[in-house]
Amino acid sequence: MDASSPPTIDIETLGFDRGAHLLVKHALAGVPVGSTLRVVSKASGFRAHVVAWCRSQGHGVSFDEAGHALIVRGGYQSGRWCGAERSGRSDCRSPGAVAERAKASWGLAARGSTVEAGGPEWNFALDRKHEIWADEAADLYRQALAAQWDPETAVDWNAPFELPDEVEDAVVQVMTYLIENENAALLVPARFLGRIHPHYREIVQLLAIQVADEARHVEVFTRRARLKGRESALSTAGGQLSLKTLVDEPDFSVAAFLLSVLGEGTFVNLLNFLHVHAPDPVTRRIARLAARDEARHVAFGMAHLSRRLNAEPELRTRLANAIELRHDTLSAGGAGLNEEVFDALVLLAAGEWTPAAIAAGFEKVQALQSEMAEGRRLRLCRLGFDEAEAERLASLHTRNFM
Missing domain, CATH: 1.10.620.20 (Ribonucleotide Reductase, subunit A)
Known part of the structure; x- marks a missing residue:
């Protein structure tokens, strides 16, 4: 394998509906924020399941020519959040930091939680x-x-x-x-x-x-x-x-x-x-x-x-x-x-x-x-x-x- 290739795991035929996400989460924990993990799978419905899971977890995902998932670990990277946004960490080094302005998209989410994209906008007049x-x-x-x-x-x-x-x-x-x-x-x-x-x-x-x-x-x-x-x-x-x-x-x-x-x-x-x-x-x-x-x-x-x-x-x-x-x-x-x-x-x-x-x-x-x-x-x-x-x-x- 080329030295520049991303780390790879093979989840074989295990589906995300039967616990495959645990293997992926475990592998991602060893990957730096913003880096890529390749996931090989022969499970039925893999593509749809991995896309939905990555969206909910705040990770980016694409697919190579072989159909393998290329998951980009979400998190704070170079001044932005990769994937879903993090609610309220004005400084990624301070998990409890309070933002100067709260975004409408954060809604009722707990401060510091990962907020999946596509949710409703909330109108709180006092958001500064x-x-x-x-x-x-x-x-x-x-x-x-x-x-x-x-x-x-x-x-x-x-x-x-x-x-x-x-x-x-x-x-x-x-x-x-x-x-x-x-x-x-x-x-x-x-x-x-x-x-x-x-x-x-x-x-x-x-x-x-x-x-x-x-x-x-x-x-x-x-x-x-x-x-x-x-x-x-x-x-x-x-x-x-x-x-x-x-x-x-x-x-x-x-x-x-x-x-x-x-x-x-x-x-x-x-x-x-x-x-x-x-x-x-x-x-x-x-x-x-x-x-x-x-x-x-x-x-x-x-x-x-x-x-x-x-x-x-x-x-x-x-x-x-x-x-x-x-x-x-x-x-x-x-x-x-x-x-x-x-x-x-x-x-x-x-x-x-x-x-x-x-x-x-x-x-x-x-x-x-x-x-x-x-x-x-x-x-x-x-x-x-x-x-x-x-x-x-x-x-x-x-x-x-x-």
Whole structure:
């Protein structure tokens, strides 16, 4: 045999429908990517079977004059994939590499898998890494998995307590307010989930668990509102308008900014406030558990925006414009914090119906609002806004907190 001839195996009469592919795979394993293996066969239907098998495995195949198959081993070679394409390896030396843009032809395939040619094109609007990525996503997902809690066992719903009617009413009003805000926090990531290319699985997984977190918050706040036989309290038009501007935001990064960096960051302060001033053990417990979840959501928003702003500093202008537009829209519509919610927070912080206690409760709520604004300012500074601009933008955030 000529020294330049390709290595050859003879599979005799063994058909691909009876295991011949195992011999071919074994032989190909010893052939470099892009090199050729000759396969000799007397099996019935060999040509059709070997063509179909090579296509499914990502190998090229042709036939010589004698009818022997010349299989070119597929894989990354000289800047391209031979045969079927490999889904997502932007660098063939890094099997877990994440592509800067996911191809429509990869569809639902696992990252790094071989994708047979001829499949359907998938339309995922968010198919660019920079639009959605956070390097911390995988770690945050693992943390979220470890921190999941079951409302049935994590909260003692039978803990004995009785509150004065006015205090119980205040708790129910706050719970009603929390429910509608958590509904918004659930819908925002849910709207984007089906638009993200599955190649970026860490982001999909993290947002899915964020949706689960919010669904759990809605459950526990609803159970607390009804714990003593009350119905939910007031939901205002202004509060609904504030949340609608958030849910309607079409851009992933801007929505993450408004929801996670500003809104949920502010809500962490509110939930910690409720943990301190809750008049009963159930309210105290659920506020604490929800605050821990919300802190992770803020961490993802900050990680994503920090990464994108490092690459696209001009995005800060869009983010600032989004705050200003939302502020103008809500100011024109008269949206603000539900007065009943504000009064309920004052009463919970006061603890009793005396002038001195109410005055102290009022000051505590004022301090809460200042703490919220300062937290927003600090997060904006961490995202690269200068001190004056961060303070100005923090002050423009919706008075509805979320």
